[in-house]
Amino acid sequence: MGPYEYIVETIAGDYATLQRTDLPAPGEPMPIAVALLPEGTDIGTRLHWENFAYTIVD
Numbered sequence: 001m002g003p004y005e006y007i008v009e010t011i012a013g014d015y016a017t018l019q020r021t022d023l024p025a026p027g028e029p030m031p032i033a034v035a036l037l038p039e040g041t042d043i044g045t046r047l048h049w050e051n052f053a054y055t056i057v058d
Contacts, residue, residue, distance in 0.1 A: 003050035005057070006030075008043055018047065 005022040009029060016037060017029045037047070038056050046057040 003048060006047045006049060006054075008037075008041060008045045008047065011041075011043055016041070021046070 004020060006018040007021050008016050009019050010017040011034060014034055015031045016034050017031055019029050020027050034041070037054050040056065041047070041054075047054045048057050
């Protein structure tokens with residue numbers, strides 16, 4: 001599985017909503033616990049997911 005690319009669309013409480021950006025057509029947004037995301041993640045942050053870990057993409 002993976003790697004996948006995401007962008008953070010919303011953050012509400014303990015959850016963020018991620019949208020895949022590496023697909024030709026956007027899929028269903030995915031809720032994920034903010035605790036699983038790297039420090040410094042905010043709305044609009046681009047993330048890379050691989051080996052069950054998220055990293056921020058410059």
